[in-house]
Amino acid sequence: MTGRKPILAIAAGWTLVVLALGALWRVEALSLLLLLGLVIPALASLPGANRDERERALDREASHLALGAVYLLAVGVVIHALLVRGTHPDPRWYLVLALPLLVRPLVTVGRGRGPRILGLGLGTAIGILWLAFALLGHGLGTAGLIESAVGGAILLATALGRGWPRAGGVLLVALGVLFAVMLGARLAHVPGATAALMVLLLPLPLLVAGGALLVSGTGEPSPEE
Amino acid sequence: MRHALTNRIRRHRALAGLTQAELARRVGVSRQTVVAMEKGSYNPSVTLALRLARELGATVEELFTLEADHDG
Incomplete structure (x- = not known):
């Protein structure tokens, strides 16, 4: 070879x-x-690398195990810090946890179920998580209701995307950009890993969800739809 | 009941007078992959199975058999 x-x-x-x-x-x-x-x-995964299908399968299996090993290490560090030492670990460890937790389902759902399901699923998940954190964190008072409105807006935009993927996609992207702008001013005052984590957990998933709905709105519907 | 895939690649390769390396080169895989297929530790894709069948002058059904595995 x-x-x-x-x-x-x-x-x-x-x-x-x-x-x-x-x-x-x-x-x-x-x-x-x-x-x-x-x-x-x-480089070895590029089509021109001339690796056969078995070698690619072995590469994927090795990468899968490597991901598991790194994730296990990060979980161990985070749990040890929180439960044994009673402190938060270095934020970079949260970043190590968050990246595979986000990337893996994005790739699995995006490639396995298509951009429409990815956009709808991601939008719904972010909206529900936002609502849950808002209500659990602030209760049903004014602050809680204002925070909940953001989650509600995300869920509404996602619901709109069911029938009108382009409209829902544009709204989700707009919300993502809004979050990015709002975060932008704060990111300068936090450590790099924390800033990356904030971008990874707030605007980026919205942009991905909106982008996925926009992509699904431009293609032909699949036969089963 | 599970099904186990068995193959007769080694027999057909011998009938065709090919070495593992020659067969590997013809179907575009490494020799190790041919070894793994002959041992049954790697099941090829449909594309590779069709290439093997073409190079060995056999049908895919002649090369591969799905057998019931009663242990499962």
Whole structure:
């Protein structure tokens, strides 16, 4: 299988560059070798990499196990911090937890069920979560009702997307942009990992849900619909 | 009751006078994949099964059999 040669050449070239950086600049530059762990599997998964179906299946299985191992580590760190030490862990660990929790179902639902179901499911989930947090956090007082209105708006936009995916999609994207703008001012004052987590949990899912509904509204309906 | 997929790739390859490496090259997979298929530890996709059948001069049904596995 000749497809491995370019990947090995790229890996060897990068290793030489990093070794040179380590020797000429600072030894910590050797940490850039860690990127190979991301780049090599990514290159190997490209169609031109000439890997056969069994090798791709093995790659996917290995990636699945690697994800499980990393997730287990993050869960362990978070639970240990919360339950044993009684403090919050470094926010970066929440980020490590949130990324697979978001990306995996997005890919599974998006590719398995299509953009319409992804947009509707994601919009509904965000709306319900928002409502639950608003009511549990603030009760039925004025603050709780104002916060709940946001969740209600998300659910309404999603419900609209059932019959009119483009309209629902535009509204969800608009809400996502609104959240992004509102968050923008606050992000400068929080640590990078916290800022990334806020973007990941608030505007980004809305933008993805809206985008998915817009995509579903532009294509032909599938035969079973 | 489960069903187990068995294959006769090795027998048909021998009849065709091909080595594992030659068959692998013809169907566009690695030799290790041919070894795994012959051992039954990897079940090929429909596309690969059709390629194997074409290269070995057999039908897919001649190469692969779905057998009832009463242990399941």
